Amino acid sequence: MILVTDPRWLDETQQCTWRKYMSMHAQLNARLNRQLQADSNLSLSDFEVLVQLTDNPSNKVRMFEVAQALRWEKSRLSHHLARMQKRGLVSREGCPSDARGAFIVLTPEGRKAIEEAAPQHVETVRRLVFEGLTEEQVGVLATTSEEILKRLAAEED
C-alpha cells in the first residue's frame, strides 16, 4: 500500500473532483444543447458560429478567422457550414483579395434565429451555472480555465 503522493497519479480528492467535473460538463452540455434545439432549432455549435458572425459589424467573416476564434478544425467548420447553409442560416461569398478564400455571411434568417435563441439560452446558462455561484467562485472558475488554457497552448505541437 502506497501512502506517499506519487506525482504521476491523482490523489483521492483530485480523482473525485475530476469525475465530478467531467460528469457535470457532460450533463450541462447535453442540457444546453437540448434547450437550444427545443426552443430555437439550433445546436450549441450553430449558436457559436452565429455569435462569431454577429460579433462582427459586417456580419461577414472569413472562414479561417471563425476557425481560429472557435479553435475548430477547418474541416469541421466546412462540414458545419455546409449544413447551416442548407438550412439557410448562412451563405457563402468569394473573397476578392484572395481567390482561395471564402467569406461566410449571416443571412436574415440566421440573424432572426440567433436573436430569438440568445435570451433563452443565456437565461439557461445563468440559471444553471451563475445563479448558484458566488463572485469568488466565478473568479476561480475563470482563473482555473485560464490556467488550463495556458497549459494546453504551451503543449501545442
Next chain:
Amino acid sequence: MILVTDPRWLDETQQCTWRKYMSMHAQLNARLNRQLQADSNLSLSDFEVLVQLTDNPSNKVRMFEVAQALRWEKSRLSHHLARMQKRGLVSREGCPSDARGAFIVLTPEGRKAIEEAAPQHVETVRRLVFEGLTEEQVGVLATTSEEILKRLAAEED
C-alpha cells in the same frame, strides 16, 4: 445604456468566464481524446465504459447500470457497445434473472487496453489540469461542479 444588473442577463465578468470555460473544456476534451486515441487506440468514451467494468470486481455489469452511472442515453450505450464489441473490448451475456436484460463483460483484451491506457491518460490529466492548480482551486472546482450538478438534477423533467 443600462447599467444596473439585469438578473436575466450575464454581466461582463460572467460572460467572459463563460466563454473561457467553454473554450477550455472543448480544447481539453479534444486533447484528451487525441492523446488516448494516439497512445491506446481508445476514445474517452471507451475509457469511461471500461472504467465502469473494472470498477466492478466481477468485470460484468448490467447495461442499465452503466447507463445510469455515466448518465448516457440507453441508445448511446447500445450503439457504443456494439462498436466496442466489434473491436473485442467487451462481450455480451444474457441475464438469467431478467430475460430482457444483458450483462456487458470485460474481455481480456479490454482489460489489457485500459491497463495500458490508464497511466498515460491520468498523467495527461494531471499535467494539464491539476499540476497548475492550488488545493484551494481544486476544492472550488469540486464544489462548483457539485452545485451545477445539483441544479441540473433539480430541473430534471
Next chain:
DNA sequence: CCCAAGTGGTTGACGTGTCATCTACAAAAT
C-alpha cells in the same frame, strides 16, 4: 520567372451522439 512550400478550403470515410420507434419481457392494476 519558376518551382517548392505553405495556406484556405473541400471531400469522403468513419466513429460518435440523439431522437423516435420498436421488440420483448416484467410488474402492477383490474
Next chain:
DNA sequence: ATTTTGTAGATGACACGTCAACCACTTGGG
C-alpha cells in the same frame, strides 16, 4: 387471468467531429 403500463435493450436515420487526402491558389526563394 387479462390488460395496461413500465423497463431493458436494439435499431435506423440523421447531425456532428476527426482524420487523411485532396485541389486551388499564394508566397517566397532560387
